Amino acid sequence: MAAKVFIVEDEFAIAMDIELKLSQMGYKVVGTADNYKDLLDFLSHTPADILLMDIHIKGDKNGIDIARELYQRRRIPIIFVTAFGDSKTFQEAMKTEPFGYLTKPFKDSDLQFAIEIALQKYKELHQQENYKSILNLYFDKGIVIFDNDLNILYYNSNALKLLKKQNLNEKKITAYIPDVLSFINKAEPSVYDTEDKTKIYVCQMPNDEHKYVLFLEQEQSLSNFETENTSPHDTRLNIDDLFFVRDRGRMISVKIKDILFLEAFDNYTTIVLDEKRVLASALLKRFADILPYPQFCRVHRSYIVAIDKITKIEDGHIYIQNHSIPIGKNYKDDLTKLVKVI
Numbered sequence: 001m002a003a004k005v006f007i008v009e010d011e012f013a014i015a016m017d018i019e020l021k022l023s024q025m026g027y028k029v030v031g032t033a034d035n036y037k038d039l040l041d042f043l044s045h046t047p048a049d050i051l052l053m054d055i056h057i058k059g060d061k062n063g064i065d066i067a068r069e070l071y072q073r074r075r076i077p078i079i080f081v082t083a084f085g086d087s088k089t090f091q092e093a094m095k096t097e098p099f100g101y102l103t104k105p106f107k108d109s110d111l112q113f114a115i116e117i118a119l120q121k122y123k124e125l126h127q128q129e130n131y132k133s134i135l136n137l138y139f140d141k142g143i144v145i146f147d148n149d150l151n152i153l154y155y156n157s158n159a160l161k162l163l164k165k166q167n168l169n170e171k172k173i174t175a176y177i178p179d180v181l182s183f184i185n186k187a188e189p190s191v192y193d194t195e196d197k198t199k200i201y202v203c204q205m206p207n208d209e210h211k212y213v214l215f216l217e218q219e220q221s222l223s224n225f226e227t228e229n230t231s232p233h234d235t236r237l238n239i240d241d242l243f244f245v246r247d248r249g250r251m252i253s254v255k256i257k258d259i260l261f262l263e264a265f266d267n268y269t270t271i272v273l274d275e276k277r278v279l280a281s282a283l284l285k286r287f288a289d290i291l292p293y294p295q296f297c298r299v300h301r302s303y304i305v306a307i308d309k310i311t312k313i314e315d316g317h318i319y320i321q322n323h324s325i326p327i328g329k330n331y332k333d334d335l336t337k338l339v340k341v342i
Contacts, residue, residue, distance in 0.1 A: 002028040003119055006048040008066070009081070010034040010057040014104075018052065018081075018111075025112050035059040036066050048076060050099075050118055055082040055089060067096040075240060077122040079114050081106075142216030145205070146173040150180070153211065162198050162216040173214065184212065203244070203251045213244070215251060239292050245271070245280040252278055260309045260320050262287055264302040272323070294338045300328035307338055 005027045009015035012034075019029045030048055033039040035058040051070075055063040067078045079100035080093050093101060099118035102110060142159035146152050150172045160167065163176050173180050183202040198216055205211035237243065237256060244251040254271055263270045264284035271278040288298050298304045303325050305318055312319040316327050327335060
């Protein structure tokens with residue numbers, strides 16, 4: 001599928017010339033803008049894979065200002081395209097950690113190479129962040145991520161301990177667990193090492209049929225979500241992250257941005273999504289500590305809600321779709337700060 005490119009350029013003729021070049025290269029130009037407001041309006045309803053950003057554009061904000069806040073909010077890779085090649089401009093631009101920098105005029109091949117390098121760099125960075133979010137969340141388990149060819153891509157220190165290895169320098173997971181494929185997507189965990197009673201689960205990476213996540217844990221150990229203890233490496237997740245919960249013996253993935261709300265139920269938490277519910281062996285406080293804020297807010301001792309999923313607030317209750325959720329007295333002030341009223 002052709003990469004979708006958005007052009008931010010204040011000179012119409014140059015924008016059209018770049019659009020023509022990109023179309024000839026096989027990219028899909030999804031839009032152009034010459035100022036910050038038009039760019040945000042466009043991105044609110046149309047996705048883009050990469051931005052070509054002129055530094056000097058119309059309005060109060062220049063391309064560097066926009067890039068500084070846009071990547072954190074939208075997670076879109078940005079390549080600066082500018083006629084200003086002076087050192088000061090370059091140093092300021094580099095502070096935003098762009099995915100590329102082109103000085104006008106440039107060759108067609110330079111443009112294409114810059115885009116391909118940026119897309120690959122973004123893919124690798126996003127993949128590493130995805131791996132780290134899994135490792136941070138399941139810090140008490142052994143984790144090994146491997147691909148369809150059984151090449152090890154990522155692992156944590158607990159995997160080394162449970163596999164009784166100093167390192168995993170061998171490229172193939174089968175060097176350590178020869179029959180690893182037999183464990184994929186089993187309904188119940190399998191005992192891998194009967195002496196230490198180590199259990200093993202293997203499941204497919206969400207949205208990537210070419211990668212797998214292997215979980216190792218001591219049989220007597222609690223699930224990560226069954227304890228309130230946290231790791232020094234434990235951090236809040238991002239809205240685009242996902243996590244796994246155990247559901248009837250399987251590890252089920254949950255995308256954070258698909259969550260409507262969470263409800264406490266004894267020592268468990270029900271995660272309510274658009275089309276299903278997932279029961280997690282975890283206290284609600286565990287989710288309060290890791291879900292991104294302010295996108296998620298605790299509104300009651302038994303509820304956490306996704307702020308952007310709220311459809312109505314009335315008579316001390318929040319409404320999300322057809323669900324009515326009470327607002328606790330101790331949580332009202334925090335909710336009020338997050339909900340903008342005009």
